[in-house]
Amino acid sequence: MKMLLAIIQQELAVGFARAGYDEKYAGVTISNRPDLCEYQCNGAMAAKKEYGKAPREIAQDVADALAGSDVFSEVSVAGPGFINLKIADSKLAEYLSIMAEDPELSVSPVYAKRKIIIDYGGPNVAKPLHVGHLRSAIIGESLKRMGRRLGHEVIGDIHLGDWGLQMGLIMTELQERKPELPYFDENYTGDYPEEAPFTISELEEIYPAASARSKEDEAYRARALEATHMLQEGKRGYRALWQHIINVSVTDLKKNYEKLNVSFDLWKSESDAQPYIPDMVQKMKDDGFAYLDQGALVVDVAKEEDTKEVPPCILLKSDGASLYTTTDLATLVERMKLFAPDEVLYVVDKRQEMHFEQVFRCARKTGIVPENVRLSFLGFGTMNGKDGKPFKTREGGIMRLETLIADINQEMYQKIVENRSVRDKDADDTAKIVGLSALKYGDLSNQASKDYIFDIDRFTSFEGNTGPYILYTIVRIKSILSRYQEELSDGQNVSGAAEGSADSASQATENSGVAEQNAQTADSFAAILPAASDVEKTLQLQLARYNEAYMNAFSDLAPHRLCAYIYELSNNFNSFYHATKILSEENAEQKKAWISLLDLTRKVLEDAIDGLGFSAPERM
């Protein structure tokens, strides 16, 4: 469905043309003076030069040419030559009525459909999932959903870290503790046990212990490095152990990501890319891109116009070992071969920006990724505690994601129980649903590249720019809609039957004396009527901007803009709701139109939060 802005722009272009001016001046933006108008055009000022006329005169000509337009209720000239526009109420209502019957809610699939791989999550096996990985999961999941909603083919790849020193550290520590295991027996030729020789909790204890020891014990560290090398060389016992580590970790990771409502299409890992390295390196040598520098094999990626130093990509260290960069390049080789994507998007901590700059440049220079394939990096900032430092537990340790989620759910549970509108048996499930919105919205509503402060009190509040506030608005609408349906089916006053909404009391009073006899069925749709008040017009305008907001948020890789949109929509709705007696409206046609408007608002909010990666409960 065409964007409202496009309709407005088109009509204005007609005005310019009729008045004898070039249509190219008919650019329209949302008004920066909402008290005066809804949209504005500054083209008359720009046209001054070409026509040698005062901008006010040009603007007036255009306004005159648009008299009688059915798109605008007002076209006026202001200041030095601004054209101020108000949309005709009837045009807006017509637009919304079409939108309300469109299953896509006006968000049409893009014409230029692309295949996009999103590399997000990026946890490292054997290390507990901590808050550092939270942002990647939340932001990446949202972009995946938004991209799909717009019709792109999106493939989410977790890109597990399973090839680094952490693997060697675990093996070394395990050998210390259980030297009798067959994995360490050089002469063992039988099959290895199917059962892993550790549980996830043991694994999570082993890694930090090994990591700490390696920092103090030089010989131990050397052994871990050697073990990593042996694993990479394919030593049989280490490979079997490594497979156990992955299996145990992945089971645990899946459980945690499920709690976050995050899922991946591909569970590929760093190790999957290793087979591509030898050929890739050989080709880079043959093509003259890679050369030896102090024993290491490197590719220069600096450009003349660089303002800061971009060091060469190191492909192989002097001992022949590959690095993080090598793995990411080989992963691109693999992705091009297996998926031939139009774009690869990385959602990673912004401190890795230089790494990706090097990888992207090297991939382009050496022809791994052709020019027409987009490589994007969305670097996110740090999640800080209230002290402004990276988020930690109260004891100063690394916060596990599981603990964080449990804390939020607990806080949410308290608030919901205090609200006392939900029967206790629901409170637990509701707390999880609302808690997830608190966590995700708290993150997504910030521009990704910025650091933000994780504030559990603020995030779980039902008021302000929070997930629970958005859900509360949805639940409020659902409650009104279901009371309306009850009225229809009872054909009688249902004021006493309402429950569920925390503020049902305020609306219940307006039901008195309303015995609705209309025979509207549950799914018949009534057209949305021209706005009856300013608050309603504001709500309608915001609804009509949904497709534009969605597309822009995705193309700018900015879920925070979708958050800003639904926050404003929720505010607009709540203002309308407080100013309007909906269920006690006597005019049946008006009432039905408002019900359609409410239902559209609900659908838009629910569709948007689905794109953000959370959902609303029935009641809260």
Ligand code: ARG
């Ligand atoms: N495992 C990495 C880390 O924890 C993140 C991986 C990001 N993705 C990539 N293709 N390098 O820092």
